[in-house]
Amino acid sequence: MRGWKPGILGKNPETVPNAWFRQAFRLLGRMRAVTVIGAGLAGPEAAWQVAAAGVAVRLYEMRPRRRTPAHQSDQFAELVCSNSLGSSLADRASGVLQAELEQLGSKLLELARACAVPAGQALAVDRTAFAAAVTQAVAGHPLIEVRREEVTTLPSEGVCVLASGPLTSEALAGAVARLAGTSNLSFFDAIAPVVSADSLDFTELYAASRYGHGEADYWNVPLDPERYRWLVAELLAAEKRAPAAFESADPRAARFFERCLPVEVLAARGAEALRFGPLRPVGLRDPRTGRRPYAVLQLRPENRARTLYNLVGFQTNLRHGEQERILRALPGFAAAEFVRLGSMHRNTFLRAPALLNATLEWRGRPGLFVAGQLTGMEGYLGNIGSGLLAGRNALRRALGAEPETLPRTTLLGALAAHVAEAPAATFQPMKAEFGLLPPLPDHAARARRNAVRAAHSASSLAEHLRLHPLPGAYAAV
Ligand SMILES: Cc1cc2nc3c(=O)[nH]c(=O)nc-3n(C[C@H](O)[C@H](O)[C@H](O)COP(=O)(O)OP(=O)(O)OC[C@H]3O[C@@H](n4cnc5c(N)ncnc54)[C@H](O)[C@@H]3O)c2cc1C
Numbered sequence: 001m002r003g004w005k006p007g008i009l010g011k012n013p014e015t016v017p018n019a020w021f022r023q024a025f026r027l028l029g030r031m032r033a034v035t036v037i038g039a040g041l042a043g044p045e046a047a048w049q050v051a052a053a054g055v056a057v058r059l060y061e062m063r064p065r066r067r068t069p070a071h072q073s074d075q076f077a078e079l080v081c082s083n084s085l086g087s088s089l090a091d092r093a094s095g096v097l098q099a100e101l102e103q104l105g106s107k108l109l110e111l112a113r114a115c116a117v118p119a120g121q122a123l124a125v126d127r128t129a130f131a132a133a134v135t136q137a138v139a140g141h142p143l144i145e146v147r148r149e150e151v152t153t154l155p156s157e158g159v160c161v162l163a164s165g166p167l168t169s170e171a172l173a174g175a176v177a178r179l180a181g182t183s184n185l186s187f188f189d190a191i192a193p194v195v196s197a198d199s200l201d202f203t204e205l206y207a208a209s210r211y212g213h214g215e216a217d218y219w220n221v222p223l224d225p226e227r228y229r230w231l232v233a234e235l236l237a238a239e240k241r242a243p244a245a246f247e248s249a250d251p252r253a254a255r256f257f258e259r260c261l262p263v264e265v266l267a268a269r270g271a272e273a274l275r276f277g278p279l280r281p282v283g284l285r286d287p288r289t290g291r292r293p294y295a296v297l298q299l300r301p302e303n304r305a306r307t308l309y310n311l312v313g314f315q316t317n318l319r320h321g322e323q324e325r326i327l328r329a330l331p332g333f334a335a336a337e338f339v340r341l342g343s344m345h346r347n348t349f350l351r352a353p354a355l356l357n358a359t360l361e362w363r364g365r366p367g368l369f370v371a372g373q374l375t376g377m378e379g380y381l382g383n384i385g386s387g388l389l390a391g392r393n394a395l396r397r398a399l400g401a402e403p404e405t406l407p408r409t410t411l412l413g414a415l416a417a418h419v420a421e422a423p424a425a426t427f428q429p430m431k432a433e434f435g436l437l438p439p440l441p442d443h444a445a446r447a448r449r450n451a452v453r454a455a456h457s458a459s460s461l462a463e464h465l466r467l468h469p470l471p472g473a474y475a476a477v
Pocket of ligand 1: 037040041043060061077078081150165167346378380
């Protein structure tokens with residue numbers, strides 16, 4: 001793809017003092033316009049990154065012409081549920097992610113901080129003020145042209161960031177499914193809890209794969225009859241999350257939930273249902289006793305580094321506090337740290353590991369980037385971050401440069417690597433958590449491990465930005 005020659009046009013048009021030349025630079029920028037689809041959280045950040053570096057953007061947003069079942073306004077960056085972007089503490093995952101976004105020059109983080117409301121150590125925003133500030137800044141940028149239209153097809157060439165979110169319109173979802181393959185696009189998620197390996201007591205578990213087939217990749221949690229019956233009773237009694245009205249009304253919901261039953265629904269179908277379903281012990285003899293336990297909860301590696309384990313088939317809609325309480329009573333789980341708790345939502349997302357690179361570029365379609373919840377990333381901050389990374393890489397492509405991969409010692413880099421490289425067959429959305437980072441070699445630092453990870457993130461990102469500046473002298477960072 002031919003791009004600008006930053007050596008000749010290495011200027012941010014907005015810094016050119018002469019009005020005539022400024023206009024000429026803007027026109028040249030428009031010749032290389034990047035398309036961004038969706039003005040939720042990821043799209044505006046992507047658009048800003050591109051435009052701030054002097055390349056024009058065409059940003060499409062379908063609201064208010066076509067509404068989603070969750071958004072209430074026609075503003076960009078509408079937070080559809082909680083108004084919190086998570087803890088700002090330096091040793092929390094969301095605090096580290098905020099620091100990374102700041103280092104990378106995130107516009108939405110800057111505006112979120114300007115619209116913050118008192119929330120202790122968390123960054124919570126006045127959602128109306130935040131959405132208005134993002135809309136004003138992005139729509140007011142001279143290099144961003146906003147089109148209030150529903151996009152129904154994907155551009156076959158050029159540079160594009162697809163950020164149409166968990167409620168992507170049906171027509172566009174159809175176009176995405178045609179490119180991805182229908183089996184690679186989901187409309188609901190079925191999330192089972194994920195636990196960090198270093199919080200488990202493996203002496204209470206045993207390694208085995210069913211019938212001894214292949215490597216003993218799974219860790220197994222043995223349940224005796226008493227513990228199994230207790231678990232069933234607790235699942236039945238625990239408080240559940242009610243689906244939103246628009247989720248229950250979706251005709252695909254019933255089919256999905258029947259195919260992918262939450263454990264509490266299965267437990268209600270009979271005392272033995274879980275033991276003949278996801279907790280079946282057949283072929284899982286415990287080498288320590290030589291016997292097959294009454295029931296078994298299997299743990300499967302969630303990432304290549306095996307720092308995280310997924311509770312196989314344990315998708316659930318129980319309230320998060322209830323999940324933690326019940327699971328911590330299982331063998332080996334007393335100190336379990338969950339990097340993700342179970343949930344089942346309406347959520348359009350790609351089977352990203354089969355489709356995307358860690359640069360968030362579609363494999364085999366240079367110039368098409370995906371950002372936001374569609375990638376399988378979760379969380380407001382992660383979605384802003386994905387927009388930032390996709391925006392930086394769209395800019396690189398527009399300027400004829402290769403996309404960048406962020407260091408895996410950063411949470412954003414680790415999350416992008418996760419969505420590109422997690423096991424594809426069982427892929428489910430994930431948010432930025434410390435468990436995604438490479439294991440720390442120094443176990444003596446256990447008590448301070450999050451502070452160490454935060455320091456690694458900051459130093460590796462600073463080094464990355466030094467070694468990989470954005471092309472063009474006008475780049476924002
Ligand atoms: C009901 C609900 C509650 C949620 N609660 C939380 C929460 O509390 N915390 C949290 O972290 N996350 C929550 N999420 C996830 C949340 O949506 C994301 O974290 C975040 O908004 C995703 O950002 P995004 O940019 O990918 O998508 P969005 O913010 O949804 O933005 C996508 C944009 O694309 C537009 N669009 C869609 N299709 C088209 C089209 N064809 N043409 C043009 N424009 C289009 C949409 O109108 C929308 O403005 C929730 C999601 C839902 C659905």
